[in-house]
Amino acid sequence: MSLNVIHNATCTFCGCVCDDIELHSDETRIHEAKKACVLGKAWFLNHTADHDYPDALIDGREATVDEAIEAAATFLHDAHMPLIYGLSNTTCEAQREAVSLADRLGGLLDSHTSL
Amino acid sequence: MTCTLGEVKNRADFIVYWGGNPAECHPRHFTKYTLMQKSKFLPRGRKDRTMILVDIRETKSGGAADIFLQIRPGKDFEVLTILRAILKGQHVNSSIVAETGLTLEQMTDFIDRAKKARFGCMFFGMGLSMTRGKHMNSAALLTLAAELNAFTKFVAMPMRGHGNVTGADVIMRWQTGFPFGITFNRGYPRYNPGEFSTVDVLVRGDTDAALILGADPGATMPQPAIDHLARIPTIVLDPKVTHTSRLARVHITTSVAGISAPGTAYRMDEIPLPLKPALKSPYPTDEEVVRRINEAVARKPHWMPADGPMTIMQH
Numbered sequence: 280m281s282l283n284v285i286h287n288a289t290c291t292f293c294g295c296v297c298d299d300i301e302l303h304s305d306e307t308r309i310h311e312a313k314k315a316c317v318l319g320k321a322w323f324l325n326h327t328a329d330h331d332y333p334d335a336l337i338d339g340r341e342a343t344v345d346e347a348i349e350a351a352a353t354f355l356h357d358a359h360m361p362l363i364y365g366l367s368n369t370t371c372e373a374q375r376e377a378v379s380l381a382d383r384l385g386g387l388l389d390s391h392t393s394l
Numbered sequence: 395m396t397c398t399l400g401e402v403k404n405r406a407d408f409i410v411y412w413g414g415n416p417a418e419c420h421p422r423h424f425t426k427y428t429l430m431q432k433s434k435f436l437p438r439g440r441k442d443r444t445m446i447l448v449d450i451r452e453t454k455s456g457g458a459a460d461i462f463l464q465i466r467p468g469k470d471f472e473v474l475t476i477l478r479a480i481l482k483g484q485h486v487n488s489s490i491v492a493e494t495g496l497t498l499e500q501m502t503d504f505i506d507r508a509k510k511a512r513f514g515c516m517f518f519g520m521g522l523s524m525t526r527g528k529h530m531n532s533a534a535l536l537t538l539a540a541e542l543n544a545f546t547k548f549v550a551m552p553m554r555g556h557g558n559v560t561g562a563d564v565i566m567r568w569q570t571g572f573p574f575g576i577t578f579n580r581g582y583p584r585y586n587p588g589e590f591s592t593v594d595v596l597v598r599g600d601t602d603a604a605l606i607l608g609a610d611p612g613a614t615m616p617q618p619a620i621d622h623l624a625r626i627p628t629i630v631l632d633p634k635v636t637h638t639s640r641l642a643r644v645h646i647t648t649s650v651a652g653i654s655a656p657g658t659a660y661r662m663d664e665i666p667l668p669l670k671p672a673l674k675s676p677y678p679t680d681e682e683v684v685r686r687i688n689e690a691v692a693r694k695p696h697w698m699p700a701d702g703p704m705t706i707m708q709h
Contacts, residue, residue: 288670291652294554294662295420304672309653316421326653328673332635336645344678347646351605352690354627354643356697358603360579364592365609366565367556370657370669373680374558374565377607380688382569385578385697387601390562391555391609392574393591394524 281305290315291368292322361386395539397515397549398663399426404433405547408511409445412535413470414519414553417454423553424458428517435512444507448473449521463504466495468526473501474534480505481541514539514548523552529587554662558608558651561660581698596622605629605687607680608651612637631680646683649675657681 285302290312301313302323312323335347342350355361363381366374367390381388402409409428416423424430432439447459450467465473473494479486480502491498508514516539523532535550542548554560563573570576572585588594592611595601596619603626612620613636624641631648632639639645649655654675658666 283672285670285672288672289652289659289667291557291659291669293420293557294560295422295426296557296659296661296665296667297422297426298661298667302670302672307673309672318421323653323672326633326650326673328654328675330676332633332647334647334677336635336639336642338643344646344683347644348683348686348690351629351644351646351687352694354603354629355605355687356691356694358601358627360601360603362592362595362601362604363607364604364611365607366562367559367608368651369558369608369680370651370655370659371558371561371565371666372657373607373651373684374562375569376681376684376688377605378566378569380605380684380691381576382578382583383688383691385581387590387592387595388566388570388574388576388578388583389590389592389595390566390574391559392563393587394593394614 282310288312290319290322292318355380355384355386358384358386362389363387364389365391367391395536395543395549396551396663398665399428399661401513402515402551403427403431405435405513406515407436407443408508408514409443410448410508410514410516411445411455411459411553412448412516412518413450413521413523413525414517415449415453415455415521416517416519416553417458419519419555420553423517428515429458444511446504446507461503463496463500466493469494470522470525470531471527471534474531474538477501477505478534478538478541481509481538508542508548509545511546511548514542514546516548516550517553518550519553520555551663556608558659560662560664561658561666562608564660564664564666593619596620599625601626603627603629605631606638606642607631607648607684610636610638612639612641631683633677647677648680648683649677651680655679655681 288300288302289298303311308327309323333341335342436442446461448463456462539550570583575587575591577590628642629644630639630642633650652669654673
């Protein structure tokens with residue numbers, strides 16, 4: 280098992296987005312998050328690369344990602360007023376795709392900011 | 395008016411935290427930016443800075459403050475308005491002051507210190523923006539910061555919570571012209587918080603399908619909003635099976651931004667930072683899944699019947 284060290288990694292737990300974290304990891308988990316605060320340490324150390332959850336669920340039953348994507352597209356397309364919401368704990372690249380999807384659907388688009 | 399945290403670190407000698415608890419919610423804010431750092435302009439670091447904490451109760455952040463101003467719950471707008479009156483040299487009725495929990499001396503001292511500062515910055519948290527008065531409170535604080543610029547350099551910045559919520563504002567502003575609370579239902583973006591903001595939409599039952607990503611409204615929203623999410627087809631993208639996933643028709647597990655998904659996140663002062671994931675996830679990224687949903691929707695007939703797509707962006 281090899282140890283991988285990343286310098287100046289970025290923590291996305293809170294709005295500070297500290298970008299000076301030193302991460303020590305192997306293939307499955309992060310063992311150390313130097314310079315991170317108590318919240319950041321918990322954030323980095325509690326996620327693993329394990330397959331802990333099913334790839335996708337449709338009505339509570341396990342499904343493939345392809346099936347779930349098709350089901351999602353059908354639900355959103357069939358709706359008169361679909362809503363896309365959240366967008367905080369994700370990347371700007373995913374946010375951009377979400378704006379594009381809302382535009383195509385003629386739907387609602389909103390984030391945590393409105394809470 | 396706002397600035398970067400780098401400017402605060404190097405220049406701000408007067409710091410106010412209003413309705414926030416950075417010691418517990420943003421633990422490195424004091425040490426990296428606002429209090430402890432030394433700079434060319436503040437060579438003695440903490441000794442060259444004054445920090446005032448304004449809140450309705452004493453929190454752990456109180457230990458780092460030079461002055462703690464405990465105000466009565468729900469009186470933020472009144473305090474800010476009195477501060478603005480003092481700044482303008484207007485008479486303030488003592489019965490109004492008495493309602494706020496502060497004395498006229500405390501508020502006059504606040505304004506005297508703010509005017510004498512070389513660079514002031516007010517950080518405001520959800521204790522200001524999510525309590526009675528809501529966005530009117532934020533507007534009052536921003537107006538106070540603007541008016542202080544008649545005397546010195548003064549800025550204000552919201553203390554943003556969740557990781558990349560700032561990025562959501564920035565991306566939506568860039569793509570649509572508006573930061574949140576948007577509808578595309580006429581084929582072009584319109585903005586109206588209260589009408590198009592999610593809690594209101596859900597409580598009124600105005601939406602008939604929802605895609606939730608990077609959030610867990612099932613754990614945080616008011617019950618009537620959660621009840622509506624359970625009534626309609628809800629789709630959740632999340633690294634975990636969440637409260638919202640349990641009431642959803644579709645859940646897709648995705649990789650974790652910054653841990654196993656690459657990309658960009660915005661700091662609270664709107665500085666974009668690259669993510670450096672340490673792990674390889676067995677799951678796809680949010681970006682990939684949303685793009686594939688978008689492609690699947692694009693293969694279906696467009697919702698606007700007459701002349702087809704009328705979108706603002708190139709897909």
